[in-house]
Amino acid sequence: MLFHLTRITAWLHNPRARHMLAAGGFAIGVALAAATTTLVMTARRDAVAHAERDLKNTAYVLAKETELRFQAADAVELGLIDHLRALGIDAAADLTNEMAQPTANQELQRRIAGISDIKFLLVADRNGTLLATTYDRPMPQRDLAGRDYVRALARDPRRGWFLSAPLRNQIDGTWMVILARAFTARDGQFVGLVGAGLELRSFEEFFAGIKMRPQSSVGLFRDDGVLLARYPHLDSKIGRSYDAPDAYREAMIARGSDVIRRRSVLDGVERLIAPYAVPRYALIVSATDSVQEALSEWRPVAQWMIAGTVLTELVLSAILILAVRQLRDQERLSAAYAAQVEAEAGRALAEAELEHACEREQRARQARLEAERLNTALANMHQGLLMFDGERRLVVVNARFSELCGVPLDLLPPGMSYPAFAQAIMTHGNVPADDLASILSRRDQMVEQQKRASYIWELSDGRVFAVTHEPMREGWVATYEDIGERRRKDARIAYMARHDTLTDLPNRVLFRERLELALGFAWRGQMVTLLCIDVDQFKAVNDTLGHPVGDTLLQAVAQRLREQVGDEDNIAHLGADEFAVIQTTMDKPADAVTFAAALIASLHQPFALDGRQIVSSSSIGIAFAPQDGTDADVLLKNADLALHRAKRDGRGRYRLFSAEMDAELQVRHEMETELRAALQAGQLELFYQPVIDVRSGAIAGFEALTRWRHPVKGLVSPGVFIPLAEETGLIVPIGTWALREACAAAAAWPESALVAVNLSVVQFRNSDIVTVVAAALRNSGLPPERLELEITESIMLADTAATMTTLQALHALGVRIAMDDFGTGYSSLSYLRRFQFDRIKIDQSFVREIDSQHDCSAIVRAVIGLSRELGIATTAEGVETREQLRALARAGCAEMQGYLFSRPVPGAEIPALLRRASAWRTLLAEVPAPRVIAIAAPDPALLGADAAE
Numbered sequence: 001m002l003f004h005l006t007r008i009t010a011w012l013h014n015p016r017a018r019h020m021l022a023a024g025g026f027a028i029g030v031a032l033a034a035a036t037t038t039l040v041m042t043a044r045r046d047a048v049a050h051a052e053r054d055l056k057n058t059a060y061v062l063a064k065e066t067e068l069r070f071q072a073a074d075a076v077e078l079g080l081i082d083h084l085r086a087l088g089i090d091a092a093a094d095l096t097n098e099m100a101q102p103t104a105n106q107e108l109q110r111r112i113a114g115i116s117d118i119k120f121l122l123v124a125d126r127n128g129t130l131l132a133t134t135y136d137r138p139m140p141q142r143d144l145a146g147r148d149y150v151r152a153l154a155r156d157p158r159r160g161w162f163l164s165a166p167l168r169n170q171i172d173g174t175w176m177v178i179l180a181r182a183f184t185a186r187d188g189q190f191v192g193l194v195g196a197g198l199e200l201r202s203f204e205e206f207f208a209g210i211k212m213r214p215q216s217s218v219g220l221f222r223d224d225g226v227l228l229a230r231y232p233h234l235d236s237k238i239g240r241s242y243d244a245p246d247a248y249r250e251a252m253i254a255r256g257s258d259v260i261r262r263r264s265v266l267d268g269v270e271r272l273i274a275p276y277a278v279p280r281y282a283l284i285v286s287a288t289d290s291v292q293e294a295l296s297e298w299r300p301v302a303q304w305m306i307a308g309t310v311l312t313e314l315v316l317s318a319i320l321i322l323a324v325r326q327l328r329d330q331e332r333l334s335a336a337y338a339a340q341v342e343a344e345a346g347r348a349l350a351e352a353e354l355e356h357a358c359e360r361e362q363r364a365r366q367a368r369l370e371a372e373r374l375n376t377a378l379a380n381m382h383q384g385l386l387m388f389d390g391e392r393r394l395v396v397v398n399a400r401f402s403e404l405c406g407v408p409l410d411l412l413p414p415g416m417s418y419p420a421f422a423q424a425i426m427t428h429g430n431v432p433a434d435d436l437a438s439i440l441s442r443r444d445q446m447v448e449q450q451k452r453a454s455y456i457w458e459l460s461d462g463r464v465f466a467v468t469h470e471p472m473r474e475g476w477v478a479t480y481e482d483i484g485e486r487r488r489k490d491a492r493i494a495y496m497a498r499h500d501t502l503t504d505l506p507n508r509v510l511f512r513e514r515l516e517l518a519l520g521f522a523w524r525g526q527m528v529t530l531l532c533i534d535v536d537q538f539k540a541v542n543d544t545l546g547h548p549v550g551d552t553l554l555q556a557v558a559q560r561l562r563e564q565v566g567d568e569d570n571i572a573h574l575g576a577d578e579f580a581v582i583q584t585t586m587d588k589p590a591d592a593v594t595f596a597a598a599l600i601a602s603l604h605q606p607f608a609l610d611g612r613q614i615v616s617s618s619s620i621g622i623a624f625a626p627q628d629g630t631d632a633d634v635l636l637k638n639a640d641l642a643l644h645r646a647k648r649d650g651r652g653r654y655r656l657f658s659a660e661m662d663a664e665l666q667v668r669h670e671m672e673t674e675l676r677a678a679l680q681a682g683q684l685e686l687f688y689q690p691v692i693d694v695r696s697g698a699i700a701g702f703e704a705l706t707r708w709r710h711p712v713k714g715l716v717s718p719g720v721f722i723p724l725a726e727e728t729g730l731i732v733p734i735g736t737w738a739l740r741e742a743c744a745a746a747a748a749w750p751e752s753a754l755v756a757v758n759l760s761v762v763q764f765r766n767s768d769i770v771t772v773v774a775a776a777l778r779n780s781g782l783p784p785e786r787l788e789l790e791i792t793e794s795i796m797l798a799d800t801a802a803t804m805t806t807l808q809a810l811h812a813l814g815v816r817i818a819m820d821d822f823g824t825g826y827s828s829l830s831y832l833r834r835f836q837f838d839r840i841k842i843d844q845s846f847v848r849e850i851d852s853q854h855d856c857s858a859i860v861r862a863v864i865g866l867s868r869e870l871g872i873a874t875t876a877e878g879v880e881t882r883e884q885l886r887a888l889a890r891a892g893c894a895e896m897q898g899y900l901f902s903r904p905v906p907g908a909e910i911p912a913l914l915r916r917a918s919a920w921r922t923l924l925a926e927v928p929a930p931r932v933i934a935i936a937a938p939d940p941a942l943l944g945a946d947a948a949e
Contacts, residue, residue, distance in 0.1 A: 022320060025316060025317070025320040028316060029313045029316060029317065032309055032312060032313060032316075032348070033309060033313065035309075035352070036305055036306060036308075036309035036355075039305055039355060039359065040302045040305055040306065042359075043298055043301055043302060043305075043359060043362065044295065044298050044302065046298075046362075047294060047295055047297060047298035048272065048291075048294055048295070051272055051289055051294035052259035052272060052274065054289075055259055055272060055273075055274035055287045055288070055289055056259065056274050056276075056287075058210060058212065058218075058274070058287040059274040059275065059276035059285055059286065059287040060276055061210070061381070062206075062207065062210065062218060062276070062285045062287060063276040063277070063278050063283075063285040064470070064477075064479070065206060065381075065383075066203065066220060066278055066283060066285055067278045067280060067281065067283075068383075068454070068466075068468050068479060068481075069117050069198070069202075069203070070179060070198070070278070070280075070281045070283070071280075071454040071468060072115055072117060072118070072454070072466065073115075073117065073118055073179050073196040073198055074161070074179065074181070074196075074281075074454075075454055075455075076111050076112060076115065076118065076121065076196060077121075077161075077179070077181040077194045077195075077196055078181070079111060080108075080111055080121070080123075080194050081181065081183050081194055083107075084098065084183065089191070090185045090186055090191070091185060091191065092125050092126055092191050092192065094191075095123070095125060095131065095183070095191055095192045096125055096131060099123050099131035099132040100131070102513070102516045102517050102520060103517070104123075104131075104132045105132060105133070105134065105135075106513070108121045108122075108123070108132060108133065108134045109121075109134045109494075112134060112196075113487065113490050113491065113494065114464075114483055114486050114487035114490050114491075115483075116202070116486060116490070117198055117199065117202050118196050118197065118198060119169065119176055119197040119198065119199045120133055120134045120135065120196075120197045121133065121134045121194070121195070121196055121197075122134075122194070122195045122197070123192060123193075123194055123195075124144050124150065124192055124193050124195070125191070125192040126154060126190045126191055126192050126193075127145060128143060128144040128145030128146070128147065128150040128154070129143060129144070129145075130142045130143070130144055131192070147164065147178070148162075148164050148165055149162040149163070149164040149178050149180035149193070149195065150180070150193065153180060153182040153190065153193050154190055157182040157184050157188070157189075157190035158182075158188070159182070160181060160182060161179065161180065161181045161182070162180050163177060163178075163179055163180075163222060163281060163282060163283075164177050164178040164179075164180065165177070165222070165226050165239055166200060166226070166227075166228055166238050166239040167239075169197075169199070174199060174200070174201050175199075175200040175201065175228075175229070175235075175238050175239070176197050176198060176199050176200055177197075177198050177200060177228060178195045178196070178197055178198075179195065179196045179198060179281075180193050180194070180195040180196075181193065181194050181195075200220075200228055200229040200238070201229075203220055203228075203229040204229050204230065204231045204233055207229070207230075207231035208231050212287075212289070213289050213290075213293045213294075214293065215269070215289065215290040215292070215293040216287070216288060216289045216290075216293070217230065217231060217232060217264075217266075217267075217271075217287075217288045217289075218230065218231045218285070218286070218287050218288070219266070219285070219286045219288070220283065220284075220285055221242070221283065221284045221285075221286065222282060222283060222284075223277075223282040223283065223284055224241065224282075225241040225242045226239065226240070226241045227239065227240055227241075227242060227266070228283075230266065234266060234267075237266055242265045242266075258274075259272055259273065259274045260272075260273050260275070261273070261291065264288065269290050269292075270290065270291045270292075271288040271289060271290050271291065272288060272289050272290075272291060272294055273286050273287075273288045274286065274287045274288070280452075301358065301362055304358075305355060305358075308351060308355070312348060312351060315344070316344065316348075319340065319344055381398060381400055381479075382400065382481065383400060383479040383480060383481040384398065384400040384401025384402075384403070384404045384405070384479065384480035384481075385397065385398045385400070385401060385477070385478075385479050385480075386401060386477065386478045386479075386480075387475065387476075387477045387478075388418060388475045388476055388477075389474055389475040390474035390475050392417065392418040392447075392475075393415055393416065393417055393418070394412065394413070394414055394415060394416045394417075394418075394421055395414060395475065396414070397409070397412045397414075401480060404465070404480055404482055405425055405429040405430065405431055405480075406428070406429045406430030406431070407424055407425055407428045407429045408428070411424050411428055412424060422436075422440055431459065432459060432460050432461060434460065435457075435459045435460055439457055439467070443469070443478075446469045446471075446476075447471075447476055450471045451469070451471065452469065452470055452471060453468070453469045454466070454467070454468045454469075455467055456483075457480075462484065463482065463484050464482070464483050464484040464487060465480045465481060465482055465483065465484075466480075466481040466483050467479070467480055467481075497509065498510035498513075500572075500573040502551055502554060502555065502573070503554060503555055503558035503573045504558075505558055505561075505571050505572055505573040505579075506570065506571070506572040506573070507572065507573060507574070507575075508572065508574050508575065510572065511570070511572030511574065511580060511582075512632060514570045514572075514582060515530070515582055515632045515635070515636075516632050518570070518582050518584050518625075519625055519630055519631075519632060519635070521584055522625035522626040522630050523626070523630065525626075526584060527584075527586060527587065527588070527589075527624055527625070528582065528583070528584055528624065528625040528626075528635075529581075529582070529583040529584075529586050529589075529592045529622065529623075529624055529625075530580065530581075530582055530583075530622070530623050530624075530625070530635050530636070530639045531580065531581040531583070531592070531595075531596060531599075531620050531621070531622050531639065532578065532579075532580050532620065532621045532622075532623075532636075532639040532640055532642070532643045533561070533578070533579040533580065533581065533599070533603075533618055533619070533620050533643075534577055534578055534579075534618060534619050534620075534643055534647065535553070535554070535557060535577035535579075535603075535616055535617075535618050536616065536617045536618060536619055536647070536651040536652060537616070537617075537651075538550065538553070538554075538576070538577035538616075539577075541553060541614065541616070545612075545614075549609060549610060549612075549614075552609045552610065553607060553609060553614060553616065554573070554577065556607045556609065557579065557603060557607075557616075557618070558571070558573060558579070560602050560603060560605075561579060561581070561599070563602075564595075564598060564599055564602055565581055565583075566583075566585060568584065568585050569581060569582060569583045569584070569585065570582040580639075583595070589622075589624060589656065592622055592624070593622075593654070593656070596620045596622055596654040597654065599618070599620060600617070600618060600620060600652060600653065600654060603616065603617065603618040604616070604617050604618070604652065617651055617652035618652070619643055619646040619647045619651050619652065619653060619654070620643065620646060620653075620654040620655075621639045621640060621641065621642030621643025621644070621645070621646055621654070621655055621657065622639065622642055622654060622655070622656050622657065623635050623638040623639035623642060623656075623657040624657075628657050638657040639657060641657060642654075642655045642656060642657040642658075643655070668724065671720075671721065671724060672724060672728055672730075674710070675708070675721055675724065675725060675728075675730055676730065678708055678710070679730070679733060679734060679737065683708060683709055683710065683711065684706060684707070684708055684709075684734065684737065685706075685707055685709060685906065685907075686704045686705065686706060686707070686738060686741050686742060686745065686906075686907060687704075687705045687706075687707050687904035687905060687906055687907075688702040688703065688704055688705070688745075688755075688904060688905060688906075688907060688910060689702065689703050689705060689897055689902060689903065689904040689905075690702055690897065690901060690902050690913055691703060691754075691756070691875060691895050691896070691897045692895065692896050692897065692901050692920055692924075693894065693895055694888075694889055694893065694894055694895065694896060694924055695894065696921070697920040697921030697923075697924045699753060699913065699914060700752075700753070700754060700895055701753050701754030701755060701756060701786075701788065702746075702749075702753065702754070702755055702756070702910070703755075703756040703758075703790075703897065703904075704738060704741075704742040704745075704755055704756065704757050704758075705718065705758075705904045706718065706722070706734060706738050707904075708721050725760075726760055726761070726762050729762060731760045731762050731763050732760075732762060732763050735759065735760055735763040735772075736763075736772050738757060739757055739772060739773060739776040740775075740776045740779065740780070742755050742757045742776075742787075743755070743776040743777060743779075743780035743782045743787060744779070744780040744782075745907050745910075746780075746782050746786060746787070747780045747781050747782045749910070750914070751783075751786075753786070754786050754787070754788050754816070755782075755786065755787060755788070756788040756789075756790050756818065757787070757788070757789060757790065758790045758820065759789050759790065759791050759795070761792065761795050764791065764795050764803075764806070765795075769806060769810070770806060770809045770810060770813070773787070773789070773810060773813060773815060774813055777813070777815075783814075784813050784814030784815045785814050785815070785816065787815045787816065788815065788816040788817070788818050788838070788839065789810060789815055789816070789817055789818065790818045790819075790820040790841065791807075791817065791818070791819060791820065792819075792820050792821055793819065793821070793822070804834065804835065807835055808835075811836075816838040816839065817835070817837055817838055817839075818837065818838060818839035818840070818841055818875075819837050819839070819840050819841065820841045820843075821841065821843040822840045822841060822842060822843065822863060832866075832870060832872070837872055838872065838873065839872060839873045839874065839875060840863060840867050840872055840873075840874050840875075841874075841875045841876075841877055842860055842863055842864075842874060842875070842876045842877065842893070843877060843878075844877045844878020844898070845878075846859055846860050847860070847876050847877060847878045847879060847884055847888065847898075848878060848880075848884075850884055850887045850888065850891075851881075851883040851884055851886075851887045857887060857891070860876070860887075860888065860891050860893070861891045861892070864891050864892045864893055865892070868892065873894065873895065874893055874894065874895070875893075875894075875895040875896065875897065876888050876893045876895070876896045876897075876898075877896075877897055877898065878897075878898045878899075879896045879897065879898030879899075879900045879901070880898050880899045880900050881900060882900070882923075884898075884900070885900060885923075885924075900923075901920060902916075
């Protein structure tokens with residue numbers, strides 16, 4: 001050893017040797033740099049390769065899921081086409097007639113029930129005319145001739161199917177595509193097409209569920225380059241055509257299904273793109289990752305390796321420089337130099353070994369990440385997945401399949417044979433033996449035939465699976481999706497959409513469908529009976545007892561209807577207090593009348609609700625098909641007309657529709673239109689009937705009465721147009737106009753004359769009557785004490801706090817309040833306690849027979865006596881004879897009005913009435929002066945010249 005060191009030291013003393021040493025050190029540095037570069041580039045290729053394998057796996061899973069969803073829609077369309085062919089449809093006219101049937105819409109809805117990816121199903125004829133959809137009837141009238149799928153299939157129906165370009169859903173604006181399939185006759189002629197609308201948002205939501213890198217994306221293209229869906233979503237790019245799929249096809253043709261690297265046409269980012277074709281539906285699924293993201297884990301390792309190499313070369317350079325200097329100056333240190341070189345070489349080897357170890361660790365970590373990603377994708381699938389190789393040994397099974405079949409995952413290890421797999425399912429699973437035997441037999445046939453299939457597997461225990469079988473180059477893969485719960489949820493949603501949540505009866509939608517179906521029997525001569533039922537005074541129950549009690553009453557009514565109606569009949573709750581019954585089992589109208597009478601009697605029995613007894617009644621309108629109409633809208637309208645007639649005739653009864661009712665409705669509509677125009681055209685005017693003070697014969701005031709002077713019909717009776725105005729709400733503007741006109745006219749009368757204006761119940765409740773009255777007084781300048789407002793007992797019936805508040809607010813203005821028609825409605829002495837009325841008006845029904853009927857006379861005397869004790873003035877209405885005048889005077893009535901004194905006259909005739917006061921004084925001289933409470937001292941000016949003396 002010493003000998004060799006001595007020779008080396010001697011050699012190093014030679015200047016040429018030092019130059020060679022420097023050159024050798026440089027060569028080592030270059031070699032080290034080259035080695036580092038090689039390692040860095042190798043690691044980079046490995047990182048890209050790992051990313052490519054990850055993208056391939058992701059693209060495969062996404063492509064299979066995409067194909068499964070399109071297969072589901074395709075299966076529905078093929079099933080519908082088979083159904084139409086089984087019906088014998090072989091021409092366009094046959095297809096049009098079949099789709100016009102009332103059950104066509106229900107058949108389409110049934111076929112997509114439980115398949116959430118299908119937005120709708122449609123059938124069109126060969127000209128592109130829409131015949132039927134899954135939307136509720138009436139069917140939308142649309143021409144689809146311009147759609148690309150209609151043109152493509154009409155041009156070449158032999159292609160079988162066509163996938164449309166993306167289009168916007170007109171309802172919610174989301175993107176969707178139409179998978180259309182041609183329907184041809186036996187001779188190959190194009191008859192029409194069936195189309196399924198697939199919502200593209202569901203594909204993007206599935207893409208989003210796959211765990212990928214932050215800058216990764218997934219695109220779904222049609223093979224002609226049209227973008228259908230993308231995650232992350234790019235709304236402005238959907239539907240455009242790109243040349244990217246051409247490059248994808250080149251890659252898949254050249255190397256099966258490879259990863260290409262290019263700049264994305266969608267976001268301009270350089271990406272690794274893994275395309276996977278779905279040739280069955282001419283689709284391409286591309287999973288992409290940015291090159292920058294793929295190299296994110298490689299960069300720190302490369303930087304560490306480069307930094308280590310640079311540091312090593314710096315150290316090596318320093319060593320060489322110092323060695324040469326020391327060899328030149330100190331030959332005796334050559335041995336130490338050799339030892340140092342040897343040590344540095346060992347260190348370099350150790351560092352190189354460390355680099356190799358780091359590289360191996362990095363590769364192992366990438367492999368683990370790849371396995372974790374694949375396992376995550378399998379675990380996140382909502383379908384169970386099985387994969388067997390060419391030797392029928394298990395390759396992959398995910399946890400979802402284990403959960404569906406009830407076999408623990410550890411009992412299904414990879415590598416187990418197919419017979420052992422089947423035995424494990426049979427022994428430990430929850431699949432009934434017969435069901436398992438059936439699907440295993442079917443599976444054997446598909447594996448033997450290398451056949452691709454999608455089908456529904458319904459188990460005897462009620463579970464339902466959507467199964468797909470896909471043959472591979474070596475082996476096969478199958479997926480299982482539990483669609484039972486989805487079917488149940490969809491069925492529940494469909495049920496709730498057609499039933500009332502309060503009574504659980506069919507609602508208006510389902511009722512309309514059943515009515516149209518029943519009317520099909522009417523076309524064949526069978527009688528169909530429609531009964532519209534309304535609960536009388538239901539609003540009063542809600543207002544007085546509360547809405548919860550009202551809801552309970554509706555439920556009780558629904559239950560009684562169920563008890564009365566047969567199983568073959570249909571009941572529905574149309575809303576609020578309206579019910580309807582469809583009957584197809586009756587042979588003649590007399591049966592319907594008997595049934596309606598029984599219903600009324602049943603619904604009139606008391607209801608025990610929340611500890612209280614409620615007695616209600618119901619009115620029924622009846623219409624028959626075909627004699628009263630064969631169209632659902634017409635029949636409903638006619639039954640409703642009969643119902644309104646029953647309510648108008650006193651409630652608690654039934655009425656059959658007649659043509660006269662429709663004529664009356666037309667007349668009523670015409671009158672309503674004319675009344676609205678009359679208010680605007682100034683055809684309404686006020687007449688005034690004087691109120692006479694019996695003691696003095698003077699006019700105490702006037703009652704303003706609205707009259708309608710029709711340009712053709714002349715004066716229209718108030719008994720005709722006032723009820724119509726109250727029913728339509730026109731009484732509110734008419735009442736406002738009457739208040740304003742009456743106050744303005746009274747302002748020109750003598751100061752002691754009052755003006756009385758009637759307030760309708762509708763006007764009182766539906767407008768700010770206090771504001772209206774205050775404005776009329778303010779604009780006319782009439783003192784408030786000269787205005788008297790007449791209300792009926794109907795206003796007091798509700799007995800609400802709001803009613804009393806309004807009456808008190810009116811009193812606070814200074815106006816007088818009179819109760820009109822006292823004793824004819826819901827008279828209660830409690831009204832007189834709760835509110836201090838200024839006047840009670842005795843209805844003419846008592847006055848008319850006061851001189852002939854003892855009870856009328858007793859009632860009048862009692863009202864007048866009660867009013868006297870309470871300090872309330874009384875006025876008798878409808879005085880027409882001298883006998884009535886004398887009887888009222890004997891009873892103590894102080895004021896009267898009626899035809900005996902004057903009919904209502906226009907405002908222009910009031911001065912003439914004021915001058916006739918002396919004639920009334922002569923008339924009143926025949927009767928004894930009543931003992932009354934005076935309202936106000938009469939004005940001498942009202943008595944005329946004779947009275948003034």
